[in-house]
Amino acid sequence: xxxxxxxxxxxxxxxxxxxxxxxxxxxxxxxxxxxxxxxxxxxxxxxxxxxxxxxxxxxxxxxxxxxxxxxxxxxxxxxxxxxxxxxxxxxxxxxxxxxxxxxxxxxxxxxxxxxxxxxxxxxxxxxxxxxxxxxxxxxxxxxxxxxxxxxxxxxxxxxxxxxxxxxxxxxxxxxxxxxxxxxxxxxxx
Amino acid sequence: xxxxxxxxxxxxxxxxxxxxxxxxxxxxxxxxxxxxxxxxxxxxxxxxxxxxxxxxxxxxxxxxxxxxxxxxxxxxxxxxxxxxxxxxxxxxxxxxxxxxxxxxxxxxxxxxxxxxxxxxxxxxxxxxxxxxxxxxxxxxxxxxxxxxxxxxxxxxxxxxxxxxxxxxxxxxxxxxxxxxxxxxxxxxxxxxxxxxxxxxxxxxxxxxxxxxxxxxxxxxxxxxxxxxxxxxxxxxxxx
Numbered sequence: 001x002x003x004x005x006x007x008x009x010x011x012x013x014x015x016x017x018x019x020x021x022x023x024x025x026x027x028x029x030x031x032x033x034x035x036x037x038x039x040x041x042x043x044x045x046x047x048x049x050x051x052x053x054x055x056x057x058x059x060x061x062x063x064x065x066x067x068x069x070x071x072x073x074x075x076x077x078x079x080x081x082x083x084x085x086x087x088x089x090x091x092x093x094x095x096x097x098x099x100x101x102x103x104x105x106x107x108x109x110x111x112x113x114x115x116x117x118x119x120x121x122x123x124x125x126x127x128x129x130x131x132x133x134x135x136x137x138x139x140x141x142x143x144x145x146x147x148x149x150x151x152x153x154x155x156x157x158x159x160x161x162x163x164x165x166x167x168x169x170x171x172x173x174x175x176x177x178x179x180x181x182x183x184x185x186x187x188x189x
Numbered sequence: 190x191x192x193x194x195x196x197x198x199x200x201x202x203x204x205x206x207x208x209x210x211x212x213x214x215x216x217x218x219x220x221x222x223x224x225x226x227x228x229x230x231x232x233x234x235x236x237x238x239x240x241x242x243x244x245x246x247x248x249x250x251x252x253x254x255x256x257x258x259x260x261x262x263x264x265x266x267x268x269x270x271x272x273x274x275x276x277x278x279x280x281x282x283x284x285x286x287x288x289x290x291x292x293x294x295x296x297x298x299x300x301x302x303x304x305x306x307x308x309x310x311x312x313x314x315x316x317x318x319x320x321x322x323x324x325x326x327x328x329x330x331x332x333x334x335x336x337x338x339x340x341x342x343x344x345x346x347x348x349x350x351x352x353x354x355x356x357x358x359x360x361x362x363x364x365x366x367x368x369x370x371x372x373x374x375x376x377x378x379x380x381x382x383x384x385x386x387x388x389x390x391x392x393x394x395x396x397x398x399x400x401x402x403x404x405x406x407x408x409x410x411x412x413x414x415x416x417x418x419x420x421x422x423x424x425x426x427x428x
Contacts (some may be wrong), residue, residue, distance in 0.1 A: 019211060026204040030197055034319045037193035040335065091263035095254050095270060099394065106395045131256070160336060169336020173192060174270075177399065179321040179334070181392035186337045 044151035048073035080187035088128035104136035237280035245276025296369035311352035317345030355379035381409035
């Protein structure tokens with residue numbers, strides 16, 4: 001017995017609702033995921049205070065408390081500061097560090113790049129810095145208070161502080177060159 | 190941590206050309222579809238796309254962080270960087286391999302696929318708003334990326350517009366010329382040219398050209414030479 005072959009117009013009319021459904025699903029999925037991506041939590045309510053402390057020397061890696069960290073930020077007021085929170089076990093942290101080094105070299109004197117190792121073993125963090133040959137200053141968050149006060153939710157996270165010490169931006173996860181350069185240039189005015 | 194911005198971009202980058210393929214069907218798809226319907230965009234691009242991502246990611250690691258090669262978890266974090274052109278080259282090799290396996294004429298499948306692939310890349314660039322924000326030169330007309338006080342002209346959107354125009358032109362070219370090499374070379378030249386020109390206005394650290402900029406200039410120049418040669422060759426053989 002021969003089966004009746006549907007003609008092209010039948011096939012076409014069947015395809016239209018199916019295609020509309022696919023379009024609706026893709027738009028809904030992309031819309032939901034995109035909306036989730038754009039729904040960033042507000043910036044943390046953090047403003048450094050206390051006595052100013054000198055910026056650690058290039059290539060140094062010292063342990064600091066929250067008060068000392070705030071002192072470092074206060075000491076740098078007058079120029080933007082990029083604070084990058086990292087850990088030696090975090091792959092994207094490692095990948096973006098050469099970019100931060102490049103930014104430290106490019107904006108030397110105009111902006112400060114400061115690395116903060118947190119939730120890590122200090123010896124492993126130190127070995128990690130040596131491995132990468134970084135020269136911009138890094139500190140170790142001894143008590144974990146720095147990451148808590150900055151409301152850290154992901155590794156790495158990069159904060160950009162204005163020249164007056166207020167947080168202007170937070171980037172959760174790896175930062176791109178475009179975004180880093182855009183944020184620093186904008187902070188420099 | 191799920192990178193929702195990248196995820197949204199990938200859904201858009203594959204979703205838009207997949208739907209466009211209803212009107213721009215892939216007649217030379219090298220897969221045997223179980224139904225009477227022709228193979229869709231996803232059928233023929235997922236394999237090459239994964240190969241491209243893997244090679245692009247490995248290239249980034251080899252250049253920036255060789256110690257991570259071998260650590261699967263580190264390699265999988267594609268947000269940390271994927272070199273574009275090595276990825277495209279790897280994807281092209283897989284497409285050519287599938288074409289050869291299916292016994293199709295040389296370059297017939299890449300020539301059919303490139304307009305849709307260009308639209309997919311355009312969609313990815315247009316989705317910049319979900320990733321880092323759409324950066325570009327300071328401009329009265331534009332968007333304000335998160336954390337930036339001024340408006341910037343969204344280069345990603347301009348790139349997307351240029352790529353879509355180029356995709357339409359390449360598709361028109363494919364229906365007019367016999368030489369598939371001309372089509373593929375023209376598409377490569379267009380994409381590399383758009384990337385090279387856009388890189389001029391994208392923010393970057395330091396005064397030198399970025400790696401993306403240098404590689405795109407080299408690829409655009411090479412594709413331009415190839416395009417000239419194959420166009421002349423095609424004209425000679427016609428005569």
